[in-house]
Amino acid sequence: xxxxxxxxxxxxxxxxxxxxxxxxxxxxxxxxxxxxxxxxxxxxxxxxxxxxxxxxxxxxxxxxxxxxxxxxxxxxxxxxxxxxxxxxxxxxxxxxxxxxxxxxxxxxxxxxxxxxxxxxxxxxxxxxxxxxxxxxxxxxxxxxxxxxxxxxxxxxxxxxxxxxxxxxxxxxxxxxxxxxxxxxxxxxxxxxxxxxxxxxxxxxxxxxxxxxxxxxxxxxxxxxxxxxxxxxxxxxxxxxxxxxxxxxxxxxxxxxxxxxxxxxxxxxxxxxxxxxxxxxxxxxxxxxxxxxxxxxxxxxxxxxxxxxxxxxxxxxxxxxxxxxxxxxxxxxxxxxxxxxxxx
Numbered sequence: 001x002x003x004x005x006x007x008x009x010x011x012x013x014x015x016x017x018x019x020x021x022x023x024x025x026x027x028x029x030x031x032x033x034x035x036x037x038x039x040x041x042x043x044x045x046x047x048x049x050x051x052x053x054x055x056x057x058x059x060x061x062x063x064x065x066x067x068x069x070x071x072x073x074x075x076x077x078x079x080x081x082x083x084x085x086x087x088x089x090x091x092x093x094x095x096x097x098x099x100x101x102x103x104x105x106x107x108x109x110x111x112x113x114x115x116x117x118x119x120x121x122x123x124x125x126x127x128x129x130x131x132x133x134x135x136x137x138x139x140x141x142x143x144x145x146x147x148x149x150x151x152x153x154x155x156x157x158x159x160x161x162x163x164x165x166x167x168x169x170x171x172x173x174x175x176x177x178x179x180x181x182x183x184x185x186x187x188x189x190x191x192x193x194x195x196x197x198x199x200x201x202x203x204x205x206x207x208x209x210x211x212x213x214x215x216x217x218x219x220x221x222x223x224x225x226x227x228x229x230x231x232x233x234x235x236x237x238x239x240x241x242x243x244x245x246x247x248x249x250x251x252x253x254x255x256x257x258x259x260x261x262x263x264x265x266x267x268x269x270x271x272x273x274x275x276x277x278x279x280x281x282x283x284x285x286x287x288x289x290x291x292x293x294x295x296x297x298x299x300x301x302x303x304x305x306x307x308x309x310x311x312x313x314x315x316x317x318x319x320x321x322x323x324x325x326x327x328x329x330x331x332x333x334x335x336x337x338x339x340x341x342x343x
Contacts, residue, residue, distance in 0.1 A: 053176050056174075057174050057175045057176050058175070058176070059085055059175075060084070060085055060173055060174065060175030060176075061082055061083065061084060061085070061090070061093075061165070061167045061169065061173070061175035061176070061177050062082070062083045062084075062085075062087060062177050063080050063081070063082060063163065063165045063167075063177040063178070063179050064080060064081040064082075064083060064179075065079075065080050065163075065179060065181050066079045066080055066081050066148050066320075066321045066322065067079045067080075067320045067321055068302050068320065069184075069187055069188050069189060069191070069296075069302075069320065070155065070161075070181065070182070070183045070184065071155070071158070071183060071184045071185065071186055071187045071188075071191065072155045072156065072157050072158045072183055072184070072185060072186075073154070073155070073156075073186075074154060074191065074192055074193055075152050075153070075154050075192065076152070076153055076154065076155065077150055077151075077152060077317070077318065077319050077320070077323075077327075078097075078150065078151045078152070078153050078163075079119070079148045079149065079150050079319075079320060079321045079322070079323075080097075080116075080148065080149055080163070080165065080179075081147070081148055081149070082095060082149060082165065082167050082169075084169060084173065085175075088145070089145045089146055089147070090145055090167075090169050090170070091118065091120060091144045091145040091146065091147040091170070092118070092144065092145075092147075092169070092170035093118070093149070093167045093168060093169045093170060094115075094167065094168045095115070095116040095118075095149050095165050095166065095167045095168075096113060096114070096115050096116065096165070096166045097113060097114060097115075097116050097149075097151050097163050097164070097165050098110055098112075098113040098163065098164045098165075098166075099111050099112055099113065099153060099155075099161060099162070099163050100161060100162040100163070100164065101156075101157075101159075101161060102159070102160040102161055102162050102180060103159060103160070105160075108162055111156070112153070114151045114152070114153070115151075116149035116150060116151045116165070117149065117150050117151070117326070117327065118147055118148075118149055119147060119148045119149070119150050119322055119323055119324040119326065119327040120144060120146075120147040120148075120322070120324050121147075121251060121254035121255045121257070121258045121322050121323065121324040122253070122254025122255075122257060122258070122324075146250070146251075146322070147322060148321050148322035148323070149165075150319075150323075150327050155183045157183070158183050158184055158185040159182075159183060160180055160181075160182060160183075161180065161181055161182075161183050162178055162179065162180045162181070163178065163179060163181070164176060164177070164178045165177055165178075188296045188297065189293060189294055189295075189296060190293055190307070190315055190318075191315060191318060192315050192316060192317055192318060192341055193314065193315065193341050193343065194314070194315055195313055195314055195315075196227070196231060196307070196309045196313050196314065196315050197227070197292050197293060198227065198228040198231050198232075198313075199226070199227040199228060199275075199288075199289040199292055199293070200226060200227075200228055200289075201226055201227050201273065201275055201289040202223075202287075202289075203223050203224055203225065203226055204223045204224065210223060213276050213287075214244075214274060214276055215243050215244050215245035215276055215278070215281075216244040216245070216253065216256065217244070217245070220256060220257075220260050220274055221260065221263070222240070222259070222260060222263060222272045222273055222274035223273075223274060225237070225271045225272070225273050227239065227273060227289070230271040230273075230309075231309070231313040234311045234312075234313075235270070235271050235311065236269070236270045236271070236308075236309060236310055236311045236316075236335035236336060236338075237270060237271040237272065237273060237308075237309045238259060238262065238263075238266075238270055238271070238272050238273070238306065238307070238308050238309070238328075238332055238335075239272075239273045239274075239275060239293075239306070239307040239309065240255065240256050240259040240272075240273070240274050240275070240304060240305075240306045240307075241275045241277060241290055241293060241294055241303055241304060241305045241306075241307070242255055242256045242274065242275075242276075242277065242303055242304035242305075243276055243277035243278055243281075243303065244256055245281075251304055251321060251322045252303060252304045254322075254324075255304045255306065255322065255323055255324075256274060256304070258323065258324050258325045258328070259272060259274070259306060259328075260272070260274075261325060262325055262328070262329060262332055266332055266333075266336050269336040270332065270335060270336050275287060275289050275290055275293075276290070277290045277294075277301070277303055278290075286301065290303075293305070293307070302320065304320075304321070304323075305318060305319070305320050306318065306319045306323050306328060308328070308331045308332060308335055309335070310335050310339065310340035310341055311335065311338060311340060312340045312341075314340060314341045315341065316331055316334065316335050316339070316340065316341045317331040317341075
């Protein structure tokens with residue numbers, strides 16, 4: 001059956017196709033308050049997209065998993081990209097995601113479904129922003145097809161899962177595509193509900209040239225606060241891990257801009273920190289703080305990531321990949337109001 005064959009795709013195949021995946025080093029990079037997507041508590045069998053997919057909706061769209069650390073027992077910000085039959089990225093689509101338990105590969109079990117929310121970092125009118133040093137930088141103006149789609153989901157157990165996405169592209173094309181992915185017992189890197197590492201990240205006071213800790217052109221204004229100091233002071237904070245000049249996904253610059261835009265709204269209540277990934281890109285030497293937060297046991301590291309930390313020093317939320325303000329702001333507003341993570 002077509003849908004089962006697609007569910008059995010290996011993660012290696014997915015990785016090869018991951019044009020929307022978060023970056024793992026090397027390469028060149030270049031508000032609105034929307035509620036987080038919700039997950040249905042029940043599943044309606046009559047809307048199961050894996051049953052009897054109409055022939056005319058097959059091979060019309062593809063789904064590319066754009067995250068790398070999904071785990072059981074807590075909410076995950078699950079993110080994927082959509083491409084057309086030519087594998088061209090597609091923004092402006094509507095998408096409903098149905099998640100399947102694939103314990104029994106012969107009988108995929110639909111568990112829950114939800115409408116995905118589009119996240120388009122950097123998409124929109126180009127706006128000139130003046131930084132503290134007087135330099136100007138353009139925010140916005142990005143390709144409106146280079147987006148991600150997010151769903152807030154909780155996986156009941158570790159193992160192999162699948163997602164079927166019913167998509168309607170902006171040109172009206174309808175299609176359904178399925179892929180499989182792995183869910184771990186626990187997160188590979190810091191995650192919501194865990195204490196935030198009390199990092200002694202470098203600030204502009206620690207360097208002679210701000211470009212030593214920010215590859216953006218020009219550098220942003222989020223290098224005044226040490227993570228450890230914000231936690232000690234009981235200040236909520238937002239941390240964006242990105243390397244705008246060396247990010248293969250090309251999302252690092254736009255995501256960093258989205259976080260900096262939020263800083264203008266919340267800086268009186270929330271501290272904002274940008275952490276560059278590379279201490280020395282030419283020598284492939286990682287920044288110590290980036291290693292502390294993002295380096296996995298197997299030696300891999302993905303970016304960009306945005307962490308949202310409550311006043312209690314516990315991680316409230318996190319976003320991997322192409323996260324825009326509309327996806328992140330609900331959580332930023334919550335910590336600004338004093339909310340903390342609750343199990």
